[in-house]
Amino acid sequence: MQTTGMKKDSKISPVMKKQLQSIVGEKWYLDSPNDLYTYSYDATPIFQSMPDAVVMPGTTKEVSEVLKIANEHQIPIIPRGSGTNLAASTIPVHGGIVLNMTRFNQIIEIDQKNLTATIGPGVVTADLHNAVEAAGLFYPPDPGSMRISTVGGNMAQCAGGMRGLKYGVTKDYIMGLEYVLPSGAVLRSGGKNVKDVAGYDMTRLLVGSEGTLAVITEITLKLLPLPETKRTLVAYFTKLVDAAKTVEKVISSKIIPATMEFMDQGTMKVVDDFAKLGLPLEMKAMLLVEQDGPEELVTRDIERIAEIAKQEGASIVQVSKTMEDGARLLAARRAALSALSRLRPTTILEDATVPRSRLAEIVEEVERIAEKYQVQICTFGHAGDGNLHPTCMTDERDKEEIHRVELAFEEIFHTAIRLGGTITGEHGVGLAKMNYLHLKVGEGGIELMRQIKEAFDPNNIMNPGKIFANSERRRLVVKK
Amino acid sequence: MKLTKTGEGVLRKFDMDEIMNCMHCGFCLPACPTFRQTGLESYGPRGRIALMKGVANEKLSIDHEFEKNMFACLGCRACETACPAGVAYGSLIETARVVIEENKKSQAKPPLARKIAFEHLFPHPKRMEWMGTVLWAAQAAGLQNLASKTGLIKVLPRPLAEMQEAVETVASPKERKKRQLKMNAEKEKLFTVGLFTGCVMDVMFYETNQATARLLTKAGCDVVFVENQSCCGALHAHSGEMNGAKGLAKRNIEAFEKANVDFVVNNAGGCGAALKEYHHWFHDEPEWKERAMAFVEKMRDANELLAELPPLSFTKPMNVRITYQDSCHLAHGQGIRNQPRELIRSIPGAQYVELHQADSCCGSAGIYNMTNYDMSMQILDDKMEDVKKTKAHLIVTSNPGCLLQMKQGIIRTGMQDKIEAIHIMDLLARAL
Numbered sequence: 001m002q003t004t005g006m007k008k009d010s011k012i013s014p015v016m017k018k019q020l021q022s023i024v025g026e027k028w029y030l031d032s033p034n035d036l037y038t039y040s041y042d043a044t045p046i047f048q049s050m051p052d053a054v055v056m057p058g059t060t061k062e063v064s065e066v067l068k069i070a071n072e073h074q075i076p077i078i079p080r081g082s083g084t085n086l087a088a089s090t091i092p093v094h095g096g097i098v099l100n101m102t103r104f105n106q107i108i109e110i111d112q113k114n115l116t117a118t119i120g121p122g123v124v125t126a127d128l129h130n131a132v133e134a135a136g137l138f139y140p141p142d143p144g145s146m147r148i149s150t151v152g153g154n155m156a157q158c159a160g161g162m163r164g165l166k167y168g169v170t171k172d173y174i175m176g177l178e179y180v181l182p183s184g185a186v187l188r189s190g191g192k193n194v195k196d197v198a199g200y201d202m203t204r205l206l207v208g209s210e211g212t213l214a215v216i217t218e219i220t221l222k223l224l225p226l227p228e229t230k231r232t233l234v235a236y237f238t239k240l241v242d243a244a245k246t247v248e249k250v251i252s253s254k255i256i257p258a259t260m261e262f263m264d265q266g267t268m269k270v271v272d273d274f275a276k277l278g279l280p281l282e283m284k285a286m287l288l289v290e291q292d293g294p295e296e297l298v299t300r301d302i303e304r305i306a307e308i309a310k311q312e313g314a315s316i317v318q319v320s321k322t323m324e325d326g327a328r329l330l331a332a333r334r335a336a337l338s339a340l341s342r343l344r345p346t347t348i349l350e351d352a353t354v355p356r357s358r359l360a361e362i363v364e365e366v367e368r369i370a371e372k373y374q375v376q377i378c379t380f381g382h383a384g385d386g387n388l389h390p391t392c393m394t395d396e397r398d399k400e401e402i403h404r405v406e407l408a409f410e411e412i413f414h415t416a417i418r419l420g421g422t423i424t425g426e427h428g429v430g431l432a433k434m435n436y437l438h439l440k441v442g443e444g445g446i447e448l449m450r451q452i453k454e455a456f457d458p459n460n461i462m463n464p465g466k467i468f469a470n471s472e473r474r475r476l477v478v479k480k
Numbered sequence: 481m482k483l484t485k486t487g488e489g490v491l492r493k494f495d496m497d498e499i500m501n502c503m504h505c506g507f508c509l510p511a512c513p514t515f516r517q518t519g520l521e522s523y524g525p526r527g528r529i530a531l532m533k534g535v536a537n538e539k540l541s542i543d544h545e546f547e548k549n550m551f552a553c554l555g556c557r558a559c560e561t562a563c564p565a566g567v568a569y570g571s572l573i574e575t576a577r578v579v580i581e582e583n584k585k586s587q588a589k590p591p592l593a594r595k596i597a598f599e600h601l602f603p604h605p606k607r608m609e610w611m612g613t614v615l616w617a618a619q620a621a622g623l624q625n626l627a628s629k630t631g632l633i634k635v636l637p638r639p640l641a642e643m644q645e646a647v648e649t650v651a652s653p654k655e656r657k658k659r660q661l662k663m664n665a666e667k668e669k670l671f672t673v674g675l676f677t678g679c680v681m682d683v684m685f686y687e688t689n690q691a692t693a694r695l696l697t698k699a700g701c702d703v704v705f706v707e708n709q710s711c712c713g714a715l716h717a718h719s720g721e722m723n724g725a726k727g728l729a730k731r732n733i734e735a736f737e738k739a740n741v742d743f744v745v746n747n748a749g750g751c752g753a754a755l756k757e758y759h760h761w762f763h764d765e766p767e768w769k770e771r772a773m774a775f776v777e778k779m780r781d782a783n784e785l786l787a788e789l790p791p792l793s794f795t796k797p798m799n800v801r802i803t804y805q806d807s808c809h810l811a812h813g814q815g816i817r818n819q820p821r822e823l824i825r826s827i828p829g830a831q832y833v834e835l836h837q838a839d840s841c842c843g844s845a846g847i848y849n850m851t852n853y854d855m856s857m858q859i860l861d862d863k864m865e866d867v868k869k870t871k872a873h874l875i876v877t878s879n880p881g882c883l884l885q886m887k888q889g890i891i892r893t894g895m896q897d898k899i900e901a902i903h904i905m906d907l908l909a910r911a912l
Contacts, residue, residue: 034545037534038521043504084506102519148506274564337505341565345500
């Protein structure tokens with residue numbers, strides 16, 4: 001057999017395979033070479049590793065029984081949704097069972113009285129948006145991948161999105177969870193109570209835990225009333241610093257827009273090529289601002305933001321006439337990452353984040369670092385919350401260049417920390433940034449996190465090899 | 481099945497740059513009908529490209545599973561529309577199928593039915609016509625009805641049995657003999673166009689070709705039925721039979737070169753997409769590539785050309801509700817979405833209603849509904865749920881495969897007395 005991708009020494013014995021099949025049904029147990037290969041990657045470039053099996057449970061009870069077996073035999077469990085994450089958090093780096101949760105895709109309840117939704121973790125984020133908006137309600141988190149990413153995955157990584165500035169991120173909307181421990185125990189935390197301080201906040205702890213503590217089987221979400229209307233404004237700048245100053249000035253004028261997105265010249269060129277928007281490509285940067293709410297307030301805010309942008313040196317300021325116009329521009333911003341990937345075969349996107357007052361500094365530093373290491377980096381992101389996506393266009397087949405890319409990103413992370421920022425704003429640590437976690441939380445912080453993990457998962461079966469660096473392993477992980 | 485020497489040779493056919501361009505973002509997944517049905521990564525474009533990469537890197541073998549994964553794809557190319565990275569998925573899947581077929585040929589004989597269809601039937605217009613005569617004779621003799629009534633039909637394989645119910649009466653040989661090889665413009669002549677008649681199209685939908693010609697003459701074109709043209713080769717290309725496809729392409733290029741027309745017009749979305757991509761088929765034959773380019777530049781879908789010509793004057797209003805199912809290869813392959821909708825809207829009295837997810841494949845996809853019957857019917861049944869919601873009297877398509885599939889869908893859901901499926905050219909001709 002030439003299927004070198006398949007491990008010879010599968011951790012799963014024929015007896016275990018039978019047991020797992022009898023739990024979930026043969027149809028939902030996959031272990032052919034092709035099926036394993038298609039669950040060996042996520043949306044993170046370069047990382048790849050083969051699982052031993054893919055199991056797709058349909059009920060909490062099935063999850064519990066699968067976990068019991070895995071725990072008994074110390075088989076890694078890698079919970080997974082649509083595999084759109086960008087921190088390599090769903091790569092089965094130590095093999096084991098990829099636990100595909102996409103069958104948990106029911107919207108169980110939209111509670112109009114309490115303004116909550118209770119759903120399975122496999123619900124696609126955009127489907128949730130459509131369902132709650134049909135009821136006149138609003139679930140703000142909107143990660144770039146929302147058309148395919150699942151809410152469970154958003155929760156595991158604590159995904160952000162373009163509305164983070166005004167509405168916060170996924171963790172601000174998770175009220176309650178049902179989760180399964182490696183022992184098979186099914187537990188609940190939180191619920192529909194707005195106020196609930198009974199003991200440690202396990203809900204908050206599990207959000208962003210990247211599948212390293214437990215498997216989430218049900219999520220109760222907080223909903224808001226759907227904003228009446230929204231308007232979009234675009235401002236173009238010949239100087240980066242003017243764009244950054246505009247962001248600072250808007251916020252210090254006590255206006256909080258729903259969205260404040262930044263794109264540099266490189267990103268504008270590529271997005272324009274993809275979406276054919278006719279952007280003024282001689283400009284150095286653009287800001288895309290959206291405000292939502294009652295009509296009067298939206299109009300007032302957008303007019304004031306337009307004034308501020310002009311005062312701070314914007315060359316062109318355009319206000320969208322209709323909601324559709326605005327939606328078109330935002331759609332282009334959503335496509336920025338994928339559109340950048342048209343330039344070179346491999347696109348590595350990071351999410352170094354700084355306090356928004358240091359925005360101009362970090363953007364200029366990224367430019368300097370790209371020059372220093374002779375790599376191509378475009379920057380776009382959520383200017384309003386300081387969460388930037390310096391994105392490197394490279395080719396994973398060129399090992400020497402990839403090494404320079406690694407050095408450049410290392411320097412970007414150190415720079416972000418120096419400016420009072422963090423190594424990741426919304427993607428999570430996963431495999432991609434575990435070597436930098438200590439920069440942010442310190443060795444003491446890492447040790448405490450390890451002890452928490454041990455309390456949940458004494459046998460270390462839950463997504464092992466993530467978050468905590470156990471070696472000097474860098475990007476090149478493509479395992480046989 | 482092991483990788484043979486030939487197998488290794490064909491791996492070089494993969495365009496690794498194109499494969500690497502897929503950054504596995506997953507944007508394609510919600511657009512993919514087979515992913516939506518199964519929820520399995522190996523049934524989505526991202527997974528299929530990963531598998532191609534696995535095969536090209538020799539991490540996976542070209543085995544039955546790889547074949548199953550590659551042929552489970554409808555080839556609808558909705559993923560290309562959804563892909564912001566611009567990956568040319570259509571050509572990747574075609575290459576994968578060529579790789580599979582070449583690997584197989586080096587090992588075993590292809591199934592006889594397939595060999596007959598691809599080598600001895602589709603490429604030969606006379607034989608296709610003969611098939612048409614047989615079909616007509618069977619229909620004329622009432623064999624079809626008899627077979628249905630007596631249960632004889634049950635001996636046919638299920639896909640064929642169901643589909644034959646959807647097939648309408650084909651034109652008689654006598655009727656087909658009446659065709660004039662040239663039809664003159666009914667008003668001041670603007671262009672001379674050659675009609676690409678197609679293989680299946682001209683047998684089973686002879687009247688649709690005639691309707692197309694009438695519409696074009698009404699819009700100011702001389703229409704010629706160019707002799708010696710043949711099947712477009714799309715079915716061959718999509719099935720990995722690239723040599724057969726190229727042979728057919730050459731015949732068509734030669735035939736239309738001789739005809740000396742301003743435009744070549746086709747009315748089948750699937751054929752059109754292939755006809756417009758002939759130049760990609762000849763990247764290793766420069767002389768033919770150039771001739772193919774010239775041919776491609778003249779190629780127009782009938783909707784596309786009619787939308788550019790002076791508006792048709794319709795005299796028969798239709799007070800009905802009409803919806804439209806995109807042909808994947810017209811919408812995703814050729815980017816023609818508005819023109820058919822505008823043409824339908826231009827019919828006096830027509831009440832147009834948009835079908836939810838109209839540009840999502842109906843499951844017909846060439847011969848997919850025969851090769852992957854169960855998946856095709858699941859997709860069709862979902863599609864018919866959306867069709868029901870439109871409450872339309874007519875569902876319009878612009879590809880013969882889609883039309884048959886819609887007819888079959890109507891029968892499956894028992895809506896025969898509520899809704900009719902019709903090719904857009906027949907619809908427009910009705911209103912003339």
